[in-house]
Amino acid sequence: MIGAIALLLVCQLAGEVIHRLTGLPLPGSVIGMVLLLAWLAFVPRERLTLTQVTGWLTAHLSIMFVPAAVGLMEEGAILSRYGLGILVAVVVSTLLTLAVTALVFRAVAGREEEPEPEAEEGAS
Amino acid sequence: MSELVATPLLWLAVTLVVFEAADVLSRRSGRHPLCHPVLLATPVLIGVLLATKTPYSTYAGATQVLGFLLGPAVVGLAVPIWAQRATIRRLAKPLACALLAGAVTAIVSAVGIVWLFGAPVEIMASIAPRATTTPVGMAVAAQLGGIPALAAVIVLMSGVIGAMTATPLLNLLKIKDYRARGFAVGVSAHGFGAARAFQVDQTAGAFASLGMALNAVATATILSIVASLI
Numbered sequence: 001m002i003g004a005i006a007l008l009l010v011c012q013l014a015g016e017v018i019h020r021l022t023g024l025p026l027p028g029s030v031i032g033m034v035l036l037l038a039w040l041a042f043v044p045r046e047r048l049t050l051t052q053v054t055g056w057l058t059a060h061l062s063i064m065f066v067p068a069a070v071g072l073m074e075e076g077a078i079l080s081r082y083g084l085g086i087l088v089a090v091v092v093s094t095l096l097t098l099a100v101t102a103l104v105f106r107a108v109a110g111r112e113e114e115p116e117p118e119a120e121e122g123a124s
Numbered sequence: 125m126s127e128l129v130a131t132p133l134l135w136l137a138v139t140l141v142v143f144e145a146a147d148v149l150s151r152r153s154g155r156h157p158l159c160h161p162v163l164l165a166t167p168v169l170i171g172v173l174l175a176t177k178t179p180y181s182t183y184a185g186a187t188q189v190l191g192f193l194l195g196p197a198v199v200g201l202a203v204p205i206w207a208q209r210a211t212i213r214r215l216a217k218p219l220a221c222a223l224l225a226g227a228v229t230a231i232v233s234a235v236g237i238v239w240l241f242g243a244p245v246e247i248m249a250s251i252a253p254r255a256t257t258t259p260v261g262m263a264v265a266a267q268l269g270g271i272p273a274l275a276a277v278i279v280l281m282s283g284v285i286g287a288m289t290a291t292p293l294l295n296l297l298k299i300k301d302y303r304a305r306g307f308a309v310g311v312s313a314h315g316f317g318a319a320r321a322f323q324v325d326q327t328a329g330a331f332a333s334l335g336m337a338l339n340a341v342a343t344a345t346i347l348s349i350v351a352s353l354i
Binding site (some may be wrong): 104 | 135139140160161166169170173174183184187189190191192195198204205218219222225230237238240241249255258259261264267271273274285290297299301304305308309313315329331335344351
């Protein structure tokens with residue numbers, strides 16, 4: 001348990017150090033993710049606890065950004081001024097991204113193989 | 125009594141209680157995207173802070189530990205990516221093309237539209253990572269000079285909208301391949317999309333998780349390259 005947590009923290013710490021030393025503009029935690037990926041590739045063994053710890057963290061992600069979301073109470077001016085534009089942008093961008101991603105995947109995969117399991121009409 | 129208010133204990137306890145109540149409501153709603161616990165808990169907590177005249181800085185300081193956990197959680201996204209390495213290798217080409225197309229579409233369309241509305245740079249920086257998972261979105265927004273709180277809410281909105289519209293939209297486009305459907309909803313609507321996809325089909329859910337994790341890296345990378353060029 002402690003070993004798994006230590007591995008996550010050390011990867012993040014190394015990510016932050018790389019971020020600061022090299023000026024690589026990726027967030028330290030994202031660099032840490034890539035480092036952990038490299039660790040998983042180079043040190044092959046069973047990792048039940050690590051999977052449990054990261055699974056627990058992912059399952060409880062929501063409450064971790066509540067304090068940040070509450071910070072919106074200080075952004076009232078921006079929201080009343082640009083709220084509509086933000087809403088339009090999020091709706092259009094989300095739908096467009098869904099369509100483009102799915103269509104490109106099918107276009108490229110379709111050239112290489114027949115579609116595997118067919119979905120039922122009406123399901124997602 | 126007043127020194128108790130200054131410790132993290134009070135606001136951590138309030139946050140957990142409010143969040144747990146919101147989570148119960150969310151479960152009762154059958155996990156409807158509009159009843160996401162963060163969407164329910166945030167306005168209540170803001171109300172409590174306003175009613176007690178507590179400045180946000182006090183609250184933020186007390187609840188710091190929750191935000192701290194986001195870092196290790198992001199690092200941990202490596203685990204699901206690693207678990208799916210066989211799929212990634214098998215479908216490398218369609219996954220890479222769809223990921224790149226989706227990530228660029230999400231950034232350009234979102235930033236372009238708020239730009240048309242005359243929004244300043246900090247809003248464009250906050251909306252640019254809208255398709256990533258929330259902690260990555262907040263970190264990227266902060267890096268670009270955006271507002272992390274705004275980024276968090278924008279990412280949440282993306283998730284709600286994506287989870288609600290994916291099924292009708294993809295049916296309209298006549299896309300039947302669960303891999304394409306799942307991947308698209310993960311790339312466009314991160315964890316919300318993945319949760320929705322798992323309700324429908326296991327394959328769709330697995331591809332949605334993959335889309336979420338890969339797009340966190342893709343969007344962060346694209347935006348940091350863009351930022352270093354500007």
